[in-house]
Amino acid sequence: MxxxxxxxxxxxxxxxxxxxxxxxxxxxxxxxxxxxxxxxxxxxxxxxxxxxxxxxxxxxxxxxxxxxxxxxxxxxxxxxxxxxxxxxxxxxxxxxxxxxxxxxxxxxxxxxxxxxxxxxxxxxxxxxxxxxxxxxxxxxxxxxxxxPLTFLTAWQMVVDKLGVRPGDDVLVMAAGSGVSVAAIQIAKLFGARVIATAGSEDKLRRAKALGADETVNYTHPDWPKEVRRLTGGKGADKVVDHTGALYFEGVIKATANGGRIAIAGASSGYEGTLPFAHVFYRQLSILGSTMASKSRLFPILRFVEEGKLKxxxxxxxxxxxxxxxxxxxxxxxxxxxxxxxxx
The missing domain is CATH 3.90.180.10 (Medium-chain alcohol dehydrogenases, catalytic domain)
Structure with a gap:
């Protein structure tokens, strides 16, 4: 072969x-x-x-x-x-x-x-x-x-780890990636308001076409402030992230008090800076995530068949x-x- x-x-x-x-x-x-x-x-x-x-x-x-x-x-x-x-x-x-x-x-x-x-x-x-x-x-x-791999990864992050519910503000990092393309759709399926980030205006436009409610260019130094502005100063309730060290401090700052962050990768580097005061004082939860149970592929494929995910x-x-x-x-x-x- x-x-x-x-x-x-x-x-x-x-x-x-x-x-x-x-x-x-x-x-x-x-x-x-x-x-x-x-x-x-x-x-x-x-x-x-x-x-x-x-x-x-x-x-x-x-x-x-x-x-x-x-x-x-x-x-x-x-x-x-x-x-x-x-x-x-x-x-x-x-x-x-x-x-x-x-x-x-x-x-x-x-x-x-x-x-x-x-x-x-x-x-x-x-x-x-x-x-x-x-x-x-x-x-x-x-x-x-x-x-399979990206939708399974996104499903575990959005549904099983973050427990996204209607009304949540969900930040999805790196909107053009396979995992994030899936996460935007799954978060919308569960009733969330999605804020997607990317490094180019073309990818931001495509993220909106896919269902994102708001978009932010994360190459701008003050992008976490823009996320907070879009959420009335609160920050994102739930975050889907796999961008790694380069953006991690920004992710922390863009997350609401009591918010949850699911991490499934580290594209820009494995060793970032963790501002502990933000984590304990603002009671953030940081959740590691790898793939999902094989069983999760079945509901994903059903939603694809119904035209609710693509x-x-x-x-x-x-x-x-x-x-x-x-x-x-x-x-x-x-x-x-x-x-x-x-x-």
Whole structure:
């Protein structure tokens, strides 16, 4: 099969096209012939060695994908060859206390496809049956591939961690990213007033078109004051953030007393300054978040089918252009998802 492999850590140039053996499904596993795979910033972090630095090489990146079931292993009951599917990228043991409590993303053996095992930058992938869901019929394969990782991450942040309710002022940082594109929509679905930030007027315009009520350019030094102005001096009740060290002090200052901040990444750096007085005196809650339970993909796909949530595909490239896709992500030249087509 054709695949894009990472043979070393480094820039996008370490990604190269290769021929690999087609994997065989084992018991309760399904082989999917991929039609599309979406890129994530996680792929960039793994490529650079920031995430999973001890990962054996060569490696196939890619958490997200959609395609058609090609073969099934012994014991598979829910899928058959020809079924169109979406990949659920969180892998867990399925047996431990956390998994059985529906908290599989806290499983001690938790893995993310493409980070800890070969992923979707390939024509075929083999996964446990539990990691597949039927593809919404209304979506193209490219649109379906753009959903899982970012919508799961955003769902846990907005719904499970922040508990967004009608009337909340929700600040969504970096509106053009895949997670934030999803978070804007999910926060609106739950009745919030959304304030989205971005670094360009084009992205702010697109965020408004997606449903954001207000927008703020976070390249302006006083952007936290603008958030407070838009909330009558109060600040945001809930914050969706993955921007990292560069913007963290601003996020703290833009948050209302008693507010909650969910963090799912650190794009601009992992070591920021935490003004403790703001945290304890203003009683802020800072909540870490990684992915979501696999179960959360089902309501997400239902809302997609109903037209209440929608994937946003910013750029489609052939599989062989994965390196260019990484450059687009790193240079923040895309609003929404970069998707690879398998042909």
């Amino acid at each position: 054709r695949a894009v492999v990472m043979r070393a850590r480094g820039g996008p140039e370490v990604l190269e096209v290769a021929d690999l053996p087609v994997p065989e499904p084992g018991p309760k596993e399904v082989r999917v012939r991929l039609k599309a795979a979406a890129l994530n910033h996680l792929d960039v972090w793994v490529r650079k060695g920031v995430a999973s630095p001890k990962l054996p090489l060569p490696h196939v990146l890619g958490a997200d994908g959609s395609g058609v079931v090609d073969a099934v292993g012994p014991g598979v009951e829910g899928f058959a060859p020809g079924d169109e599917v979406v990949i659920n990228p969180g892998l867990s043991c399925g047996r431990c206390e956390r998994c059985l409590a529906g908290e599989d993303n806290l499983c001690p053996r938790y893995q993310i496809l493409g980070e800890h095992r070969h992923g979707t930058y390939a024509e075929y992938v083999v996964l446990p049956e539990a990691n597949l869901a039927p593809k919404p019929k209304s979506l193209s394969f490219e649109e379906a591939a753009a959903i 994937p946003v595909v910013g750029q489609v490239l052939p599989l062989e252009a994965a390196a260019e896709g990484h450059r687009l992500l790193e240079e923040r030249r895309v609003f929404g998802k970069v998707v690879l087509q398998m042909g």
